[in-house]
Amino acid sequence: MDANFLMLIYVFVLAIFVGFELITKVPPILHTPLMSGSNAISGITIIGALLSAGMKEYTISTTLGMIAVIFAMINVVGGFMVTDRMLKMFKKK
């Protein structure tokens, strides 16, 4: 196992702890926006999709990459927009 990969595992483990700390503080009334918002964040796979879709030679990888771009963008744009729509509605008296 090379040092670089070990570093990624470090990041993974620490990020999970950060996630647990952050999310436990979200109140139940915001659980739906939390889901849709975090969902949009999971669309970060778009980075990988862009790297695949933008390759120089056209291969099967490019095609898969482009479909991945579409999927990830639906997730990102749909997720953030719908979360905003919901959060806009939460008003105090």
Added chain:
Amino acid sequence: MNTVIDITYLISSIFFIVGIKKLSSPKTARKGNLYAAIGMLLAIVVTLFAKQVLTYEWIIIGIIIGSAIGAIMAVRVKMTGMPQMVGMLNGFGGGASTLVALSEYYKISPHIPINTGVAIVLSLLIGGVTFTGSMIAFAKLQGWITGKVIKYPGQHPLNALLLLFILAAGTYVVINPASADLTLMITITSLILGILLVLPIGGADMPVAISLLNSYSGLAGATTGFVLGNSELIIAGSLVGASGIILTNIMCKGMNRSLMNVLLGGWESAGSSPAESTATDSIQGTVKSVDAEEAAMIFDVARSVIIVPGYGMAVAQAQHAIHELMIALEKRNIDVRFAIHPVAGRMPGHMNVLLAEANVPYDKLYALDDINNDFDNTDIALVVGANDVVNPAARHDKNSPIYGMPILNVDHAKTVIINKRSLNVGYAGIQNELFYGQNSLMYFGDAKDAITKLTHEIKNL
């Protein structure tokens, strides 16, 4: 340039973390979502400058199509359709992870280091299960597939067999990366597994399923991060993975069931045999029912009301009618609050979103633990379209399949008015002794009609 890109990824990750942190209060939540969106924009823009990105046609086409579909879905979806929407978005996230992993496989095969190989297989598995599983969840919530628990002989051994195949084939691919056919088989089997895993899950268990798929979509992103060696994917993916796991846990606790029990399907396996639980069929007592006018009279002398919404409210789209009722009651100086059970509805927080849509202020919405003791000094508990989550049998009937589940103690209120269309059993398939209680009054009718009529009568008092 590479350093600039890496630093931008770090900044983007910070935006995600701060964004989620701000989601912890309704006051800052909208800003938090915006922060997360800015983080995403930064990540996308800077990736376009990466040295691997040389052509832009496919990227532009993909971004335009994807953004358009996402935007249209986000604008058009009704608040009652939000569980389906979230389910579907989960699926696209998982699907994207699978596609990226597959694309990466074809790009670098057959020279794939073991670490990357393992990450690719896991991405294909988790992403694939998330994709089809979410689409099935969507179809169930949309009513395209029955929301009932589906059981068939051999379903668990079959799923176990498929998973075993994926793991075995995955190990082989990690050792012999050139086997493209097998990699494709792993992908297809994962997609099938996703369908089979979610298909048996019943409607009222959807909050658990959706939360779990939410978690998977994050984990799929994280494993893709390992495939590409990209820390930001790992950070963002882990955050979402953690979020989904926490929600899953909250939902399971809300039903007093283990995750395995929910995934294996149905209340039947919840500890008691059907023969024993028939004890609850012979509930003592009679059902008293009231009409709108009689119900209004009871509100006439009340000082405090707690409204308990359930999935029935969502089905009847009664949230606006309930808001009207709240206003009418407050005009008469009656204190109105809402008690929300964690698993009410079809996804975490479902009731809160619907009531917020109907302009009910969020400081009137209370979680189970925050309000449950207050029923004792409340004049009226008004139950609208909720059933199992207010069944007192959960507290004392050891033979009941829902025994031990945390419930809202509506029966502790002076009077309980239950609006329902009929005396039919709820999701757990058992009679509700609440309906036969001394202080219980049934107010039959479609939630929207019934509440509107009630409001009308209260105004006329």
